[in-house]
Amino acid sequence: MAEILGVLFDKDGTLFDFKATWQRWTLGFLTDLSGGDAAKRRALAKAVGFNADTCKFERDSLVVAGTPADIAEALLPHLPGQGREGFISYANQAAARATMIEACPLRPLLRGLSARGLALGVATNDAEAPARAHLRSTGIEDVFDFIAGFDSGFGAKPAPGMCKAFASRTSLKSDQIVMVGDSRHDLLAGRSAGMKTVAVLTGMAKASELEQFADAVLPHVGHLPAWIEAQMPVDLPLKSAHKSSGSEVRQAPV
Template identity: 40%
Template sequence: MNAAGEALRGVLFDKDGTLFDDHGWGAVFSEAAEIAAKGQSMLVPEMLAAIGYDRATERFAAGSIGGAGNTFDLADAWLAIAGGWERQVLVREMDALFTRLVPLRFPPVTDLPVLFSALKNRGLCLGIATNDVAASADATIERFGLDGFIDFSAGYDSGHGAKPGPGMALAFCAATGLAPDQIAVVGDNRHDLEMGRSAGAALNIGVLTGTSAHDDLAPFADHVIESIVALPALLDTLREGETRHSM
């Protein structure tokens, strides 16, 4: 039996765009750009465009720095335009801002305690892997009362590397005692799915609640669903198919 059936024992989720509505990033990055510009407000539109943000649609391009990158990617893009900072200082400033604002601005895409409780009742270990700073992930987990459901969480600065590298997925496996072929990775961006594939995850599942469309994710995903709300039904379908196949 493969991990599409009963052998699946863990699910590693991306955070923003997957578990949480990430449309608030436009406003957050606008505030961050004003800080990074150091009074050169005329540069802010160019800075936002450089990370893939379209002010007219209030959307990020799939795979863009704003949609999938980490704070170092952000800092490098903005320093090339505005300058005026030491790279590490700007990264610290931005991470502090994100840790303060993101848990307050980004609502869950569904009732996460209900969903996570149902998944835990299936015997699944649950984790979060984000290219956001780890402190922001931790603050979000605490704010929404998810501590009792999450077995692992990591940000780009947790020491496992950033997505699309495999480090966070492999660290999830190490923390839970699972093998890569026992886990599913769920995310709204190709970086999430590339992480899962490079780690050897059994299932890579794309969701459409973030910055990517179906065609952006399909080449990298085993399955694409509308949102994590559909995850239990997908797992049931896969299990039923495996059961029929083995009869």
């Protein structure tokens, strides 16, 4: 097995808890778009797989793995007079102001991985500008060697473009990198690029939906150092920056 030298993270649902971060924000965003019209808000919510009455996402919500362009295509039929590019710009600016809820304490985790010599990156289907704003707001933007969104020129997941770009940027072989994500899109992108894949359960998907695409399923990214250490040669211990809560790591079929 090749030594792990790089980690590429998804953002929402991976670095940040998806429900805790985006459910309340989405309700407020749709309320603003609807001008307070409850029927219009329900129609907008239904278009993206969100229940405005319960403030919860459907499991297959477009918001979970879709790009801002995908979301715009779903919402614009309900917003006559709105242009595509103008709406995407408005949505990105609004999303950049969202309060991000970390899946675990991220800065010590990431600094520990970086101190071990691992190259770190983010590949998100969000736009790059709000993604950088989110990473900056939680004090972790500077830890990453590579940050790409759907609009960064490498395509969107599940296509492997962002994964391949990270490998090229860091001069690593694909099998030296692990892609970490909370959705099938993330894991399929990593596998298509020839990377190892690890799923986390801080998004919308259940372990049973992800394990066939992952080398392991972890409760959250705080468990990643222990998993990486277990893959390393015995003479290359990883100094874990985040103590595991003791939850079991589920090894998934490869």
